[in-house]
Amino acid sequence: MSWDAEFTHYFDRCADSMRFTALLLCGNHHEAEDVVQSAFLKLYLAGPKLAHRDGVEAYLRQIVVRTFLAERRRVRWKREKLTDVLPEAPAPGSSLSEDKLVVWQALSAVPAKQRATLVLRYWHDLGVEETAAALGCSVGTVKSTTSRGLKALRQRLGPEFGALWQEVSRGA
Numbered sequence: 800m801s802w803d804a805e806f807t808h809y810f811d812r813c814a815d816s817m818r819f820t821a822l823l824l825c826g827n828h829h830e831a832e833d834v835v836q837s838a839f840l841k842l843y844l845a846g847p848k849l850a851h852r853d854g855v856e857a858y859l860r861q862i863v864v865r866t867f868l869a870e871r872r873r874v875r876w877k878r879e880k881l882t883d884v885l886p887e888a889p890a891p892g893s894s895l896s897e898d899k900l901v902v903w904q905a906l907s908a909v910p911a912k913q914r915a916t917l918v919l920r921y922w923h924d925l926g927v928e929e930t931a932a933a934l935g936c937s938v939g940t941v942k943s944t945t946s947r948g949l950k951a952l953r954q955r956l957g958p959e960f961g962a963l964w965q966e967v968s969r970g971a
Contacts, residue, residue, distance in 0.1 A: 802846050809855050810839060816856075817863050823918045824867045826907035834870065838862040860923065861933040864915050871911035905955040913948030920945055
């Protein structure tokens, strides 16, 4: 099978999942779409050089997270500013509970690396080692970043944090 055909297969299989991951990381659909598009481009260019293609989905998720983090580092150098003037309406047919919106809003206020760690650990249910591999850091860094991220969410969400977090991370 040619790389173009394989790539089309991976895109069809993974695009929605990667868009959702990017949405959780970025907080808005437009930036998430840009991150996913960049990630698929990087995968397409790297594809012919990949020796083993059995872990492409995990590799693609890693590209999405690293692209998001790289964009966050570059954000201070950009002239354009992202604003929250108008909230984006959920896609037709999708039901977002008020709890999910509250948690997602709090999650968008957490620093990028902590947000990436929380998304990988709780929405994608990755282990500490897998998260460390995706982020390119040590297991200890993942543990401490997760702890700091959960602490930041607790501060933002208050006493109802535990119940909200459990409901949203289970129902994602």
